Amino acid sequence: MRRDDLVDLNAFLTVAEERSFTRAAARLGTSQSSLSHTIRRLEARLDVRLLTRTTRSVMPTQAGERLIATLRPAFADIAGELANLTELARKPSGTIRITASPGPARTILWPVLERFLPDYPDVHVEISADIGLVDIVADRFDAGVRFGDQVAKDMIAVRIGPDVSMAAVASPAYIARHSRPRTPYELSDHNCINLRLRTAGGLYAWEFGQAGREFRVRVAGQLTFNHEEQILTAARAGFxxxxxxxxxxxxxxxxxxxxxxxxxxxxxxxxxxxxxxxRRQLTPAFALLVEALRWRG
Known part of the structure; x- marks a missing residue:
């Protein structure tokens, strides 16, 4: 695309929005005759009529309406990016809201924020620690933190940590009173501490795998919590x-x-x-935090 094409398309969009060559020319800082010549040149190049002109008004044709529907979001995106670039030259600022389960909030987000925030005093970060999955758009979060396989396909996902694995654990006191399970199937003979998922409303089925085969085990026990710190407290106490x-x-x-x-x-x-x-337009502050969190292992 030539540079003149962008100028002509912007001129057409301005005339279509103003419904007047006079107002559009004033908005663009040019003469009415020059603007009229630009539109005629664009129509000749496209070989299609874009505007219907009368003595009292200017209206887009059907072809013009189709072009407007394409140009308006494209020019809005360009304007947004230019605004972001301008803001980038200034001091990053603003509030960033993130939802994350308590574990990564503590082990991944906080170590990065501890280094990041002193360099950007005008950036404010709000962390909502929640074990359940959250609709970040509906709840107006800027981002969320979850395992890679829990992220919806229409989201941009940036890896911020290494591979992880689940771990079955117990205190030495509990192990001293009970034999260790040798397979997940033996967990039915043990007192297991359950996790209730807020979004699903049910109990988490423990996920295991071996030799390429994955399966889930439903466990039972005296205690059920909806927060991992409570689970850890009970496990440490030998329950x-x-x-x-x-x-x-x-x-x-x-x-x-x-x-x-x-x-x-x-x-x-x-x-x-x-x-x-x-489709989210990244603010400079958010873009900087994303790069600070990005996993480079």
């Missing part, structure tokens, strides 16, 4: 076996407060991703 992402329990595993079991039955899977709508 049963918990099943959560391994990285959420790293300090407990390192110190021996919790002991991992069934490791061969919990293969790694796609890690955490930051996701946001594909």
């Amino acid at each position: 049963g076996i918990a099943y959560l992402p391994e990285d959420h329990m790293a300090p407990d595993l390192a110190s021996g407060t919790l002991i991992r079991m069934l490791e061969d039955w919990s293969p790694p899977f796609s890690g955490y991703h930051l996701y946001y709508p594909s």
Whole structure:
């Protein structure tokens, strides 16, 4: 496309919006005769009539309406990007709202924010820690954090962490009172700490896999929580076996407060991703935070 094409198309769109050559010429800072010549040149090049002119008004033809429907969002996107580039030259600012489950909010988002925020004092970040899946568009979040396989296909997903695996854990005291399960099927003989999912309303079925075969196990026990920290507290106190992402329990595993079991039955899977709508115009502050979170391992 030639540079003149963009100038002529913008002139046509302005005339169509103003419904007047006089008002459009004033808006574009040109003469009415020059603008009329530009429209005639565009119509000749396209070999189609775009505007119907009368002594009292200017109206788009059917072809003109089709062109307007294409040009209006395209020029709006260009204007938005130019505004963002202009803002980028200024100091990044604004509020960024993110929904994430408590684990990645603590282990992934916070370490990055701790380094990021001191450099950008005018950027404000709100984190909503929720175990359930959230509609980020309806709830007006800028982005969400979930496992890669939980992100909808119409979202842009940016990987922000390594592969993770689930881990079945229990305290040394619990293991001392009970034999260790050798397979997931033996969990029916144990006191397991359940997780209730807020969005689905049901209990999380523990997911396992081995030799390329994946399956789920329904477990039972005295306790059910809707928050992982409560599950960990109960597991540390010896009330049963918990099943959560391994990285959420790293300090407990390192110190021996919790002991991992069934490791061969919990293969790694796609890690955490930051996701946001594909049509979202990224503000400079949000774009900077995305790059700061991007996984480069």
